[in-house]
Amino acid sequence: MRITRPDARIERSKSVLTSGLVTVTALALVCVSGVSAGAASPHDATESFAHAISDGTTRADSTAPQQNAEVDVPTSGDKEIVAAGVGGVVTIDTPAEGRGEVADDELTHVYGGQLDDSRIAVQPTADGVRAAIAIDSADAPERYPFELGGDAKRLVLDEQDGSVWVFGNGKEPLGHFESPWAYDADGRTVPTHYEVDGTTLTQVVEHKAGDFTYGITAHPKWNKKWIKKFKKLFKACLGLTLSTEALLQLVSSPNKAAKFMVRRLGWFGAVYCGGGILKELL
Structure with missing residues (x-):
């Protein structure tokens, strides 16, 4: 009986094809599972930030996100928030950039920060809008400016509670920024306050002065309903x-x-x- 052996080149080709299929399959599995990066996806980071804001608003007894037809939340951090005031409209230019990612609540839009190791999230609320700051490391700055426009002409800092009133040309305020708050990842209070210069509201978060756990979440929140x-x-x-x-x-x-x-x-x-x-x- 004659036994015919396969051609060696065919065997080598099969081996190469098999190895290639294994490699491609492995790469596909890695891409799908995300194990190659070993880091949280952008969506995970967005959800984490949204949860941190929720925790902060609960501690500060502030308002939860809610649909508000009087607030226009931009799709890009390079554009302004547009919010209704009492007898006027206020625009808020945040220190954000890039196209926002929407959290699972479909209300929270998270953008990259113009400043190092920071991000900005915008949420409509029942009585206004919140622009939250995520401070991701000790390398991030402590000052976060928000430029107001539209009918906003003058900011008045309330020395008693640190809140800020926004006026137009008259004596009636268009709205109000609630007293600022900031918390670290462990729920500890981080010293913070507002400063005003013309129509620029700056939230100062003094995170470099203490031993805080990052990320830190802070927020300016605009409202006008209760005036x-x-x-x-x-x-x-x-x-x-x-x-x-x-x-x-x-x-x-x-x-x-x-x-x-x-x-x-x-x-x-x-x-x-x-x-x-x-x-x-x-």
């Missing part, structure tokens, strides 16, 4: 029709507000009126 309610309550309770700016001068701190109400209404009336105002605003 009309604030004036309405004071008019009904105190019989006053004043500009909001004048009211703020009278009640810019709890101590000043209490003394003003006692002088106006007496102790009983002040307690009754103050309780009603707090119930509506909180």
Whole structure:
């Protein structure tokens, strides 16, 4: 019986083809599973940031994201946020860049930061809009400027609580930036405050001064919803029709507000009126 051996070249070709198929398959599996990078995907980083913002808003008793037809969230960080104010429109130019990635909540848009080791997220809320900052390392800067435009002409820093009022050309504010907050990855408070210069609002996050765990999340949050309610309550309770700016001068701190109400209404009336105002605003 004659035994015919396969040609050696055919055997080598089969071997090469088999090795190639194995290599291609392995590469495909690596690409699908993402194990080659060994790092979180951009989507994972976006979700992590969104969760950090949620944790921060809970600690600060701030507003959760919600659809708001009066806020235009840009698809690119190079464009401005457009938000309605009381009697006007405010634009907010954030220190962000690049096309945003949308988180699973379909409300949070995360962009790259113009500044080193930082990112910016924009969320509409029921009463305004939030522009959150992610500080990813100790190499990131401490100052994050937000340039306001549209009808915004003047910023007033409230020395009592660190919040900022935004005015147009008149004495009525267009809206308000809530008191700033910042937390590290372990939930510890990071010192932060606002500074104003013209129509630029800068959030300063003093993360280099302490032993903090990165990432750190901070936020400027714009709102305008409660300003009309604030004036309405004071008019009904105190019989006053004043500009909001004048009211703020009278009640810019709890101590000043209490003394003003006692002088106006007496102790009983002040307690009754103050309780009603707090119930509506909180």
